[in-house]
Amino acid sequence: MICQLTDADFQDILTVVNNAALAYKGKIPVDRWKVPYMSARELKEEIQSGVQFYGLKENNLLIAVMGIQLVNDVTLIRHAYVLTSNQRMRIGEKLLNHLLGLAKSSKIYVGTWEAADWAVKFYGKQGFELVSTDEKNKLLKKYWSIPEQQVETSVVLELKRQR
Numbered sequence: 001m002i003c004q005l006t007d008a009d010f011q012d013i014l015t016v017v018n019n020a021a022l023a024y025k026g027k028i029p030v031d032r033w034k035v036p037y038m039s040a041r042e043l044k045e046e047i048q049s050g051v052q053f054y055g056l057k058e059n060n061l062l063i064a065v066m067g068i069q070l071v072n073d074v075t076l077i078r079h080a081y082v083l084t085s086n087q088r089m090r091i092g093e094k095l096l097n098h099l100l101g102l103a104k105s106s107k108i109y110v111g112t113w114e115a116a117d118w119a120v121k122f123y124g125k126q127g128f129e130l131v132s133t134d135e136k137n138k139l140l141k142k143y144w145s146i147p148e149q150q151v152e153t154s155v156v157l158e159l160k161r162q163r
Helices: 007-024 040-048 093-101 117-125 134-144 148-152
Strands: 002-004 052-058 061-073 074-084 106-111 154-160
Touching: 002 093, 007 040, 007 052, 007 061, 007 074, 040 134, 052 093, 061 093, 074 093, 093 117, 106 117, 106 134, 117 154, 134 148, 148 154
Parallel strands: 074 106
Antiparallel strands: 002 052, 052 061, 061 074, 106 154
């Protein structure tokens, strides 16, 4: 069951994010990898900045999370994670399609690590396309709050929708 997550799901969100983020170890820049990958403080800041988290639950257990954030005139898909034990079961696709149904803007972006080739492939299969390096740099600086090194080692994919 897909549902909007609440304060009661806070710890479960952290569990899913930090479990799934283990895939980044050894792939992303060493100074960006830490344990936990996302702290409670960071999650709270993301929620306060307007990220609305949705999740997929099975037997009342949260197994996947994904955020959506309206920033000015665009929609960002943020923090997409599926428990490692539940990956490759089309759960991410179900959650993404749900969020795309909620998106109100015609431009939808997702940012991820360039080294996370599995994520880039996943979004490509869902109709997202990589933007140019120049466009990526502009978008990351305009819509995300991330350090410069993360800008350099990230990609942005765009899904344009007809209005």
